[in-house]
Amino acid sequence: MAKARKPKKPDHLKRVLAALEAGDTAPVRGILAELHPADIARILEGLPPEPRATAWGQVDIQHMGEVLLELPEAVRVDLVKLMDDKALVAAARALDTDDIADLIPDLSDEVIAEILFALDKQDRQRLDAVLSYPDDTAGGLMNVDAITVRENITLEVVLRYLRRRDELPEHTNRLFVVDRSDRLAGDLKLTKLLTAEPKARVSQVMEREVVKFTALTPDKDVAAAFESYNLISAPVVDENNRLLGRITVDDVVDVIREQADRQVMAPAGLSEDQDIFAPVARSSRRRGIWLGINLVTAFIASWVIGLFEQTIQQVVALAVLMPIVASMGGNAGTQTLTLVVRGLAVGTISESNARRLLSRELMIGAVNGLVWALVVAAVAVWWYGNLVIGALIAAAMIINLAFAALSGVGIPFLVRRLGVDPALASGVILTTVTDVVGFFAFLGLATLFLI
């Protein structure tokens, strides 16, 4: 089948940037007015600070709240600072109550007070309910707009009840069946409601086995369940099984994206909540700390090399070849580590299969250690015409790849037990090990057998 050519997407970022650089704000307002808040957010994220501030002034105040929600926090905080209290209150009021909760942490006490003042009692209670749970829990993720029905009424009554409402909350795909004390008994899917006999009672068509979360379930467990069970929405209950609210898949998709970003960014010491155009001073400080940590590990490796200064003095070839041993160990170890960190996150790896996994990784390390040790040895012999050097580097590589496999499996478990995110710290520790072992094995063996 012929593959159709993909039409080129309009590059809004380019057009906005060009207009701003020409000092022309009128077309910017026009472009932004036609875009979805999520697309406006992406453009703002791609703009350097000054054009970004100018462009922000061109966003319709009705959309500002939604755009703010779509931005990484680092960018959101900066844009909130550009707005006066009146604008912030207006932007927040255009949002659903549940979305306001996500903005609250970035607002001043005065603005929060004004927003609360502007809400009616029911909305204020809803906001309180969501705010009382940490951000990264089911309670923090939930909406409090679930529609509930009782199980002893007929579908006809349910249909009439729904028709009396102007509209249903977004992403409503099911109603929740509760008893008189709001305890969750099951759910009634809209698709069921539409196809079942109207004379039937809710109790006859409802589903009683429902995937539900308690308010303090960590958001990553919620995401895993949505992914595994293909959910669109799911109820949140308190410890007495009383319905508190519902989580919808659009918010879960954001959690999955954040987790993914963290997995990619953490190994480089970066926050997943990143502003690519943050002030240089702020970025330099954060990244500098990471470089400092890595510098300490580099000093440790240096110190190991320093132990063998006299050996290197006598055989300079060692200095030329030693980075190969360290680098091969680092790369092989990183492969194992990447597998294990992901397996721990997904749940396919746990203490119960770690031993099996280790023996398998050691075998792979042995195979690749042998193969590439021979290649490196051959090149070393060819470069230096010295068989002993070839034998030494081969032996050092095999040793280092064994340690690499061991560290790749062991370090993530260790780091996790210390309560640290394995994605963040494992890589630095691993390369420290492979550098130290690589240099120590190669230079140590050389000192024993070559001098």
Place this chain on the structure above:
Amino acid sequence: MAKARKPKKPDHLKRVLAALEAGDTAPVRGILAELHPADIARILEGLPPEPRATAWGQVDIQHMGEVLLELPEAVRVDLVKLMDDKALVAAARALDTDDIADLIPDLSDEVIAEILFALDKQDRQRLDAVLSYPDDTAGGLMNVDAITVRENITLEVVLRYLRRRDELPEHTNRLFVVDRSDRLAGDLKLTKLLTAEPKARVSQVMEREVVKFTALTPDKDVAAAFESYNLISAPVVDENNRLLGRITVDDVVDVIREQADRQVMAPAGLSEDQDIFAPVARSSRRRGIWLGINLVTAFIASWVIGLFEQTIQQVVALAVLMPIVASMGGNAGTQTLTLVVRGLAVGTISESNARRLLSRELMIGAVNGLVWALVVAAVAVWWYGNLVIGALIAAAMIINLAFAALSGVGIPFLVRRLGVDPALASGVILTTVTDVVGFFAFLGLATLFLI
């Protein structure tokens, strides 16, 4: 607020593995029978080959199809090999037509023929429709079970029409409004259908502005749109705007997860479709290739060091300190690279803001280069009591961090222009640059000023 203790989840993997190691399959069947196919898949993924094969024999044949779909392809292929044709046909027939399409690539021609033979004409046509588009396009993702209505009928008629069906397809949150030639005119949300006046016509309550995809839209664009616009389902049309099918959010979540896995696995040269217990020979070969590529870059770095053998012979301290320069460059460059690769994937970075980004990264590189160069210089002077060595290493670090910023921004653009995934190849190239520049700058300057 007190944080409730999270109840410990039952470790099914551990229980299954323990039973299998004791040679006791009866409890395994019991455990697996109570789990969701997605959970069974996760357990199988976590089992070494032999226990995995035994456990697979204990899975109910009615669930086998769904379990296979939840597994990474590498594992799926192995399990399919364990099944005879009859079992495969039975497993496939328990699936929805659209899901069968995802299994087809792993089945033999005989099995496919038997499955097709067992389907009725409509299902066969549906299967053909999905199979005619590549896996990674909207057409490959879509289901062909969309319910359509005409715009001139009343909601009452729609409701009667739905009630005549036994059930609606999973994740149906809206009906699609088409004209007589199946051209898409808009959609009718179920929530709207339930709240609007039954006497109203579809044309009065339908939404005409609908996010839709053509069949060949890349799946990553579909995922981005679902994420931005918070979609549950979306229509797929052909080039004449005729409705072909619909995409549902549960399949999109899988795309997002795969993309995320690729971003994490690719920099280590791993496939996102990984079996942690693949045969050692298979894994060794794949990973060995990646180590070989890295070995080439290590040799290049070695060769650069080799150019300065005589300098090192005279000042061994250089051999001790040179890895620091290379490693700091590699770490700083990786930070920039990680940001840029992600920005390119998400769309916040493009040619239009690359120049701005580069100047910003160069500034951060300069700040951190200066700060850490001073620290490293101080340590070098303290270790060796030689001011010149301190000055040299500081200068080399500043040079290398500038190249690191340049490479971190430039390489992903370059790699992408060559049609390669920036996440895969950028890291190797970057560390080659920072190693070569680091060694060359430090040893070169030393040769000029120290000897």
